[in-house]
Amino acid sequence: MFGITQFSFFIVAVLLLNATPGPDTAYIVGRSVGQGRGAGLVSALGISAGCCVHSLACAFGLTALLAASAAAFTVIKLAGAIYLVYLGAMLLLKRPAADLRDEAPVPPAAALRSLRALFLQGFWTNVLNPKVVLFFVSFFPQFVSAGSPHKTLAFLVLGGVFVAMSTVWNSGVAWLAGGITRRVGNNPSLRRWLDRVIGSAFVGLGIKLATVHR
Numbered sequence: 001m002f003g004i005t006q007f008s009f010f011i012v013a014v015l016l017l018n019a020t021p022g023p024d025t026a027y028i029v030g031r032s033v034g035q036g037r038g039a040g041l042v043s044a045l046g047i048s049a050g051c052c053v054h055s056l057a058c059a060f061g062l063t064a065l066l067a068a069s070a071a072a073f074t075v076i077k078l079a080g081a082i083y084l085v086y087l088g089a090m091l092l093l094k095r096p097a098a099d100l101r102d103e104a105p106v107p108p109a110a111a112l113r114s115l116r117a118l119f120l121q122g123f124w125t126n127v128l129n130p131k132v133v134l135f136f137v138s139f140f141p142q143f144v145s146a147g148s149p150h151k152t153l154a155f156l157v158l159g160g161v162f163v164a165m166s167t168v169w170n171s172g173v174a175w176l177a178g179g180i181t182r183r184v185g186n187n188p189s190l191r192r193w194l195d196r197v198i199g200s201a202f203v204g205l206g207i208k209l210a211t212v213h214r
């Protein structure tokens with residue numbers, strides 16, 4: 001169908017890949033634990049939107065061109081690394097929860113802006129990850145027949161399946177991880193400790209990303 005081969009194996013492979021912890025999972029868990037289920041779910045949707053961009057780029061050959069260009073790959077790599085380090089630093093420098101007790105409730109408009117920011121952070125975290133670029137350019141072609149006249153459509157279908165499965169998995173991760181927030185919400189010292197751990201993890205991921213080679 002559409003030049004797709006070994007579709008059942010593709011499904012199994014995507015399930016296994018989703019079950020393997022990576023930067024996206026770490027980001028979603030961090031947001032869910034630090035800010036609750038809503039933040040984790042919105043972050044998961046942002047990452048899924050990033051995967052849509054990669055799927056479209058793969059379908060139209062842009063991913064292969066990016067992976068083949070040393071300069072473009074380096075720019076994406078450094079931008080992604082700097083962005084992750086920035087997010088981690090924001091958590092490390094975040095004001096302790098005890099200092100925020102007497103602040104006024106967050107207005108709906110501000111809450112909406114916060115959710116939009118979380119979505120965009122998840123989106124850029126995924127789009128600027130060169131490891132995702134390499135994954136799409138090396139993984140997807142294995143399931144598209146070389147002689148198919150519908151390669152673009154095949155890549156789009158595979159990308160859609162991948163995004164749908166990843167969204168379901170990541171949303172489940174966000175939901176489970178977000179349950180921890182309720183237990184620590186009334187403990188400022190524990191929340192501060194979690195912010196430091198999660199912030200340090202983001203900084204570590206950024207440094208690790210900066211060392212990725214094509």
